[in-house]
Amino acid sequence: MTLTATFLGADWQTVADAFGLGGIYALMAVGIGLVFGVLRLVNFAYGQLVMAGAYALAFAYERGWPVWGGILLCFGVVVVLSVGMDWVVFRPLRTQTPAVMLVATFAVAFLLQSIALLWFGSLGKIAASLSSLNQPWTIGGVHIREISIVAAAVAAACLVVLVLLLARTTVGLQMRAAALDFRTARLLGVRANRVIGSAVLLSGLLAATVAVLMTVQTPLVTPDFALRDTILVLAGVVLGGMNRLVSATLGGFAIGFAAGFLGGALPTNQSQYLPSFLFAAVIVVLLIRPGGLFARGGQQAAERV
Amino acid sequence: MLELLGPGALVVGVGLFGTLVSISTQTYVVNALVNVAIVVALYVFIGNSGVLSFGHISFVAVGAWTAGVLAIPLTEKPAIMPHLFGFLRHTTVGDVSSIALATAVGAVYALVVGLPLMRLSGLAAGIATFGVLEITHNVLRYWEKVGPGVTTFSAVPETTGLLQASVGALIAVIVAFVYQRSRYGRMLRATREDAAAARAVGVSIYAQRLVAFTLSGALAGLAGGLYVHVLPINTELVYLNLTFITLAMLVIGGATSLWGAVVGAVAISAVDSFLAEAENGVHILGGTLDLPSGTRIVVVGALMAFVLIVRPSGLTGGRELRLPRAFARNVLTKFSA
Numbered sequence: 268m269t270l271t272a273t274f275l276g277a278d279w280q281t282v283a284d285a286f287g288l289g290g291i292y293a294l295m296a297v298g299i300g301l302v303f304g305v306l307r308l309v310n311f312a313y314g315q316l317v318m319a320g321a322y323a324l325a326f327a328y329e330r331g332w333p334v335w336g337g338i339l340l341c342f343g344v345v346v347v348l349s350v351g352m353d354w355v356v357f358r359p360l361r362t363q364t365p366a367v368m369l370v371a372t373f374a375v376a377f378l379l380q381s382i383a384l385l386w387f388g389s390l391g392k393i394a395a396s397l398s399s400l401n402q403p404w405t406i407g408g409v410h411i412r413e414i415s416i417v418a419a420a421v422a423a424a425c426l427v428v429l430v431l432l433l434a435r436t437t438v439g440l441q442m443r444a445a446a447l448d449f450r451t452a453r454l455l456g457v458r459a460n461r462v463i464g465s466a467v468l469l470s471g472l473l474a475a476t477v478a479v480l481m482t483v484q485t486p487l488v489t490p491d492f493a494l495r496d497t498i499l500v501l502a503g504v505v506l507g508g509m510n511r512l513v514s515a516t517l518g519g520f521a522i523g524f525a526a527g528f529l530g531g532a533l534p535t536n537q538s539q540y541l542p543s544f545l546f547a548a549v550i551v552v553l554l555i556r557p558g559g560l561f562a563r564g565g566q567q568a569a570e571r572v
Numbered sequence: 573m574l575e576l577l578g579p580g581a582l583v584v585g586v587g588l589f590g591t592l593v594s595i596s597t598q599t600y601v602v603n604a605l606v607n608v609a610i611v612v613a614l615y616v617f618i619g620n621s622g623v624l625s626f627g628h629i630s631f632v633a634v635g636a637w638t639a640g641v642l643a644i645p646l647t648e649k650p651a652i653m654p655h656l657f658g659f660l661r662h663t664t665v666g667d668v669s670s671i672a673l674a675t676a677v678g679a680v681y682a683l684v685v686g687l688p689l690m691r692l693s694g695l696a697a698g699i700a701t702f703g704v705l706e707i708t709h710n711v712l713r714y715w716e717k718v719g720p721g722v723t724t725f726s727a728v729p730e731t732t733g734l735l736q737a738s739v740g741a742l743i744a745v746i747v748a749f750v751y752q753r754s755r756y757g758r759m760l761r762a763t764r765e766d767a768a769a770a771r772a773v774g775v776s777i778y779a780q781r782l783v784a785f786t787l788s789g790a791l792a793g794l795a796g797g798l799y800v801h802v803l804p805i806n807t808e809l810v811y812l813n814l815t816f817i818t819l820a821m822l823v824i825g826g827a828t829s830l831w832g833a834v835v836g837a838v839a840i841s842a843v844d845s846f847l848a849e850a851e852n853g854v855h856i857l858g859g860t861l862d863l864p865s866g867t868r869i870v871v872v873g874a875l876m877a878f879v880l881i882v883r884p885s886g887l888t889g890g891r892e893l894r895l896p897r898a899f900a901r902n903v904l905t906k907f908s909a
Contacts, residue, residue, distance in 0.1 A: 309695060309698075356877060356881070359881045360880065360881060360884075363880075363884055365694075365695070366622075366624050366698075367880060367884050369624065369695075369698060370624070370819065370823055370876075370880065371876075371877055371880045371881075373816060373819065374816075374820065374873045374876040374877045374880065375873070375877060377813075377816050377869055377872075377873045378869070378870060378873030378874055378877065380869070381866045381867075381868075381869035381870045381873065382870055384866035384869075385864050385866045385867065385870060498702070498706070501699060501702075502699055502702070502703065505695060505696060505699040509695065539710075539714045540710060540711070540714060542706050542707070542710045543706070543707045543710045543711055546702075546703035546704075546706045546707050547703070547707060549699065549700070549703050550688075550689070550700050550703045550704070553692060553696045553699065553700050554688050554689075554691065554692070554700075557691075557692055557696045
């Protein structure tokens, strides 16, 4: 009886963790998808934005700042970095082919990662100001860590706000128009810099949110923080279909949920091969549906490399 | 012919330069030559087809594993790799044969991977090849029946000196040159310039890309075979960092020409070696330069971003080496007279 209860309890925890991770990955997928929509640029360096935010949180924690101070600093740093990246790298490359832009963001990713290595060393810093969220909640005899629920809830809330923003505001309408057909949108009076700027700003805000959520589960911040996650999310975004924000988000959620669930449910000697299984699945899906799993039928990816 | 002479002479020149310097500097020269082989392998596919691949380092890794496992002396094998498959445990081959086998295994692996993957293009191809890299790294890291797993590949005879590295790099350059001059190379380049027009004159994009992918897999396997004989390596050395730095070399040099690939590899290797030395502290211009570790990637990354922004076609402009027109005319008239 006790055995069944603990087994079931562990199982619910796994499911909740998977939802939490799926939510976080969905947020990253939206951040990548928003910028892709207006710029046709796959931002490989997105994880490094999250990494920078995590370092900001660690910086605040080490100095004993209050929680809100750390979060504020995190948002500030990430947004400044995100907008700066747009100004220094993306803007001069806007007319280049997507392949050149992808390679450029690859370079930026490694650049930021090594700057972090130079600055903070390879040992890592601790950001544990919100670690109280790792306490379990007991719901009907089932123990679930708070952060799993908080992560899923925050992700859902962010997505709702974003959908409202895209559906109800002028800038949201312009962004959707730009994502559909940038040239026609510009002809109709949409200002390119404003739309791109808002997309970059929004994706920065999302990266900062992700940084806050991620440091709760992994308080040790190293230069390759969120690197693996970015690779998985990119795979998920392509898997879901880059052309629509909804399908990209679903793809991100799906791969996060799968990674979280299988990682928790499989024994260690099998879960060490988890990346292989996930990427093999991604490749198979890409072969069967190159446009993405959730793309509309017959629609081809507009992006050319 | 000059198009082969330029890159070939550069490789030979680097090799000869290696004979003039101290033993410790020689290691950097050998590494630079191995890098040339890897970047030329990348160039054969990426440069000629225009399709991005993040997966080529997995062919380097497979080549390194093949050559390494086969070259370790029989007596050492049980200690380093206790879980090895039987036939691998009882076989050891010489240095050159191990590299030849690495080349073959690289080609076969690339062919197997390419058969389904070459149908993709664009972003899907980029992510799928990235997936290949992840899977290969993951499997080599944990599957101890085919290699040392997470531990370092020790006891591989360190036979890749200046001569072997120069010959290997030269073979890669010659193969790449012959390929790009062949009808297959030209057909693939045609698909890069204008896919629709190439298809209209009967070129199969899928088949041509597969040929180039297999060939570049062979060269990458060769480079991996050379690499494992330089120094003891592990899975992390043939993973993301190597992918980044070799891609940077190709892009900085100029991805669409063999000359660009070789120039990029040599130039960035030189910068990288100097910085690696500087991370340990060097005396230069009367002062001591002592950079913190990690500077290398910062500089190479910044250089790559800078080249992409200012000169997206690379240092060589993506062109093969040619003599200035006036000079060529003078020489020609002299010879014909």
